[in-house]
Amino acid sequence: MAIIENHKTVGNPLCDSAKLSARDVCVYYGEKKAIHDVSLDIGKNEVIALIGPSGCGKSTFLRCLNRMNDTIDICSVTGQILLDGDNIYDSKVDVVPLRATVGMVFQKPNPFPKSIYDNIAYGPRIHGLASSRVDLDEIVEKSLQRAGLWSEVKDRLHSPGTGLSGGQQQRLCIARTIAVDPEVILMDEPCSALDPIATAKIEELIDELRDNYTIAIVTHSMQQAARVSQRTAYFHLGQLIEVNSTDKVFTTPQHQLTEAYITGRFG
Amino acid sequence: MTDSTMTTRQKVEASMKRRRSAETRFRVYGMASVLFGVLCLVVLFGNIFGKGTSAFTQTVLTTELTIDAAELGVTSASTEQELRNADYEGLIKDHFKAAYEPKGRKERRDLYKLISVGAAWQLQEMVIENPSLVGQTLQVNLIMDDDVDQWFKHEYGNDSGSIRLSEKQLEWLNSWAESGDLHTRFNTTFFMNGDSREPELAGIRGAITGTFLTLLVTFLLSFPIGVAAAIYLEEFAPKNRLTEIVEININNLAAVPSITFGLLGLAIFINMFGVARSTPLVGGLVLTLMTLPTIIISGRAAIKAVPPSIREAALGLGASKMQTVFHHVLPLALPGMLTGTIIGMAQALGETAPLLMIGMIAFVVDVPGFINDPSTVLPVQIFLWSDSPERAFTERTSGAIMVLLGFLIIMNTAAVMLRRRLERRW
Known part of the structure; x- marks a missing residue:
């Protein structure tokens, strides 16, 4: 399947109360263009699901939103990504506060090889968010509670985070991210390494977090996209094909590629 | 054998013998090379340990020696400098001369040569450390010369004579060895001294x-x-x-x-x-x-x-x-x-x-x-x-x-x- 020439995203890529807005974003890995002119708004307190076949650029796009792609030497980004109206690719922007505002949860649970407590406390410590030991304890407890992990680990806060089960580790990573109190959370296939029960817990958690955070989630599971998101964006070979409310995408897709993908004809 | 009438399973089984023997062969090569390595190591270590362990012992002669105040020209009240300058080598030589009465210059020289020059320094240090020893008769372990050391450690009891030692010297040494006065002890010198031209005094x-x-x-x-x-x-x-x-x-x-x-x-x-x-x-x-x-x-x-x-x-x-x-x-x-x-x-x-x-x-x-x-x-x-x-x-x-x-x-x-x-x- 070739790239569609001059494709214009169908549906409603823009929204009124945008937290993050991407405008004409192109991403290159060396010579290769991985993302073609994507314009997409991510609204405040919404969960947007990015779906599409493997290699379609959804993770790459997600990683642009907090400039994690900066760590890849050959990767370059053009276009604008605005966070509350300010371009995060502006030369004046420091990635440190940006990443504190736009947190990220990765595909594979990646707790630090430290205690559960230190995993959560690391972010607040480096950003100076806690003024005292008591403060820090409170942040740790609150974050673990919001991630639904408190009751499971409160008796072993000082045992290593790597000793938890996969699902617990991923919730620990989510707790670690929200301990820094970000405004946006990016999730890159957070459940792909988890069993259905752990997945259900994470999905529940995402639903709860929506009240306070803006969430963009990349997922391979269309059921998951349907369950947790309000809007869904379909990527195909680096192009943003269609964006609409999740209901609409899954019931009446406008573009034939979207339809083909969600009905399982390829992917 | 591998004609088209054979089933896949038969073909696989036919190839098994070749594969198994290849595996066995490889295992034998591996073990042979490990064995060779171990053998080299054993030879090397055996050689070094065989030669080296005797370096950790040292031959000494136990003898009664009087720290003669008159001969050394010092008293227990002398200063450290005076004690240091006294002639301990002369003292040892005189002691052996009196005890074994060597005849003529050659025999005398042969007798003195059995004792290491380090023996005099040994006495000097003992006396400086404890000046009250002056005038007393002590039992001391005198370090022997390297030729004696080697003879005692490797040739004593062989009756094969020695290139480095004369008949008369061997006579003395054998009598000391039989009485048990000549014996080996742990070689502290080897660990406590720096380098020296005298092998028996050289250390690391x-x-x-x-x-x-x-x-x-x-x-x-x-x-x-x-x-x-x-x-x-x-x-x-x-x-x-x-x-x-x-x-x-x-x-x-x-x-x-x-x-x-x-x-x-x-x-x-x-x-x-x-x-x-x-x-x-x-x-x-x-x-x-x-x-x-x-x-x-x-x-x-x-x-x-x-x-x-x-x-x-x-x-x-x-x-x-x-x-x-x-x-x-x-x-x-x-x-x-x-x-x-x-x-x-x-x-x-x-x-x-x-x-x-x-x-x-x-x-x-x-x-x-x-x-x-x-x-x-x-x-x-x-x-x-x-x-x-x-x-x-x-x-x-x-x-x-x-x-x-x-x-x-x-x-x-x-x-x-x-x-x-x-x-x-x-």
Whole structure:
């Protein structure tokens, strides 16, 4: 399947109360263009699901939103990504506060090889968010509670985070991210390494977090996209094909590629 | 056999015999090579241990000796200087002359030659330490000459005579040995003395101290520099031509023959910067050059082995590059880095060639006190002794090799244990 020439995203890529807005974003890995002119708004307190076949650029796009792609030497980004109206690719922007505002949860649970407590406390410590030991304890407890992990680990806060089960580790990573109190959370296939029960817990958690955070989630599971998101964006070979409310995408897709993908004809 | 009427299963089974024998063959090759390696090691160790263990004992003669105040011209109230200047050698000679009544000059000389010159120093030290011994009759263990030492340890009881000892000497020695006065004891001299022209007085303390000081300098310089270079190259350096050239050259440095580093040290540290030659300082500098590539390469490998997910996790939380490296990457890479460092240091411990170039081959009797005192190191000491004609030095050469091997084994074990203990799983 070739790239569609001059494709214009169908549906409603823009929204009124945008937290993050991407405008004409192109991403290159060396010579290769991985993302073609994507314009997409991510609204405040919404969960947007990015779906599409493997290699379609959804993770790459997600990683642009907090400039994690900066760590890849050959990767370059053009276009604008605005966070509350300010371009995060502006030369004046420091990635440190940006990443504190736009947190990220990765595909594979990646707790630090430290205690559960230190995993959560690391972010607040480096950003100076806690003024005292008591403060820090409170942040740790609150974050673990919001991630639904408190009751499971409160008796072993000082045992290593790597000793938890996969699902617990991923919730620990989510707790670690929200301990820094970000405004946006990016999730890159957070459940792909988890069993259905752990997945259900994470999905529940995402639903709860929506009240306070803006969430963009990349997922391979269309059921998951349907369950947790309000809007869904379909990527195909680096192009943003269609964006609409999740209901609409899954019931009446406008573009034939979207339809083909969600009905399982390829992917 | 493999015609089209056979089923796949039959074909597979037909090929099994060939495959099994290939496997057996390979296993035999593997075991043979391991066996060969072990055999070489056994021969090497057997040879060294066979020659070297006797270096750890020393032949002494127990005798009753009067510290004659009149003959020495001192009293128990004399100053240290007077005690030091007294003629202890004369005292020993007179004692033996009186006891064994040698006839003529030749016999007298033969008798005196059996006792090491170190025996007089032994007495001198005893008296200086405790002046009240003056005038008393003591039982002392006098160090014997190396020829006696070798004869007693290897030939006594063989009745084969000796090239180095005369009939008369053997007569005396046999009588002492039979009475039990001539016996061996643990060779403290070997561990407490510096080098000496007299084999029975030569020890490795100077070389060990020199080695320790040299390695200290090497470690203090190469560890921080190596780790810093590894971190910079792996985490911060831009990936461009220049970095690539630096990388290639570090790998090249690791392969440079070590004597070249000695020449470099001679030209730069000694001739250009005027660092004193033959000192642990310049030795350490040269060995630093040699150890650095090892530490940098192993350090980079250790950093590379830290999973990128840990870096992403830290960066994703808003940690700066520095924080990511120092809070997460470095602690995880440290065991690997330390292992590399210890292996590098073990290499430096056994290094001889570059140190020859910077004068550490000098004959140094004194034990070095600091990094700018002239000194030698264990491998060079081994080299020096292996070149000496006296048979007693051959024994000491092997003894020193055993000590060096002991240090190497300790260091390598430490590296393995450190790696085991600090290794964290993720």
